[in-house]
Amino acid sequence: MRFKDVIGQDEIKAKLVQAFKENRVSHSYLFYGAPGVGKMALAIAFAQYLSCENKEENDSCGHCPSCQKYEKLVHPDLHFVYPHLSQGSPNKATSDTYLDLWRPMVNKSPYFSFRDWTNNLQSENKQCMIYAAESESIIKKISLKTYESDYKIMIVWLPEKMNAECANKILKVLEEPPLNTVFMLVSNNREDILPTIQSRTQPIKVLGIADEPMKHALIERYGLSEEDANDIVKISNGSIIEARQQIEQDEENAFNFENFTLMMRLSYAGKVPDAIELAKSLAKLSRERQKSFLEYSLIMTRENFVRNKSLNLAYLTKDEEAFASKFSRFINERNVNEFIKIFNDSYYQIERNGNSEIIFADTIFNIMRIIRL
Secondary structure: OOOOOOOOHHHHHHHHHHHHOOOOOOOEEEEOOOOOOOHHHHHHHHHHHHHHOOOOOOOOOOOOOHHHHHHHHOOOEEEOOEOHHHOOOOOOOOOHHHHHHHHHHHOOOOOHHHHHHHHHHHOOOOOOOOOOOHHHHHOOOOOOOOOOOOEEEOOOOOOHOOOOOHHOOOHEEEEOOOOOEEEEEEEEHHHHOHHHHOOOOOEEEEEOOOOHHHHHHHHHHOOOOOHHHHHHHHHHOOOHHHHHHHHHHHHHHHHHHHHHHEEEEEEEOHHHHHHHHHHHHHHHOOHHHHHHHHHHHHHHHHHHHHHHHOOOOOOHHHHHHHHHHHHHHOOOOOOOHHHHHHHHHHHHHHHHOOHHHHHHHHHHHHHHHHHHO
């Protein structure tokens, strides 16, 4: 992947190129921001640029042997670490086991979500993490001499999924890696990364993709009209993942919207038996779908609050707007923080394998309490 293939983010691209030209390439970077803004794309493009044999003024050439191998993600000096299944033995599981699934997915598009990856793994309710055995694999790989490039690159996707034992074992090599070794950490939630890891990296905050490059990308990649592309841009929050979901109108969005509206209507009506049935229904979903629903609920809370305050900043589909026209008055400055805390706490508990039925029942009853005040 070349810099020209990364959607927008021109300022970050320029800074990375300038760092190389001034011989200021850091030994470790932390690209962080929301899913779908291009963090992984930037990391791969920068790695390819560093290894390119015939660099252009502001990009890799795309034609040299190094670039050709990078295009297939098979360069011997490029390594990936990412969350995966334990296969029954966390002490032996490493990312290399899943390379045959990882490479095709990233090659197809570096704009993907954690949910996309776990679906690819068919993980169902199993947790995906970066386990302790990965630290030995990382240390072994970076201790070897480079094969073809001047740089050895280690891209770690979602370091917040790294367990503490693994993280602590790589602290030394992360702080003082071998010469011309570059770590690139790609994170969706910087605050969930251990402070000892963060302090050893150069942070690069990747904001949402600007409207114009996003619009052009949607027109080019999905054949949208300019009018349709503009509509999608308004509700995508600068994320190509959210834009793609809106275009595809997948069943997940419809499912989340249906259950969010049902949850709010049952809460307003105080229908306890029906609320319990809804909690049971949500508890039957996979962990990742449960978290997806709670993330959607947080987004809808924000959008309805903004709409209630008569600010022209709400990004809603037609169906969501129709619902919000009647519902948004129930989310205001007196209770919005409570709504946010309820959904955040539930997400935290689901992520830590709490009892889903109890968690969702508690979520709905708490909403019922504040929405009826």
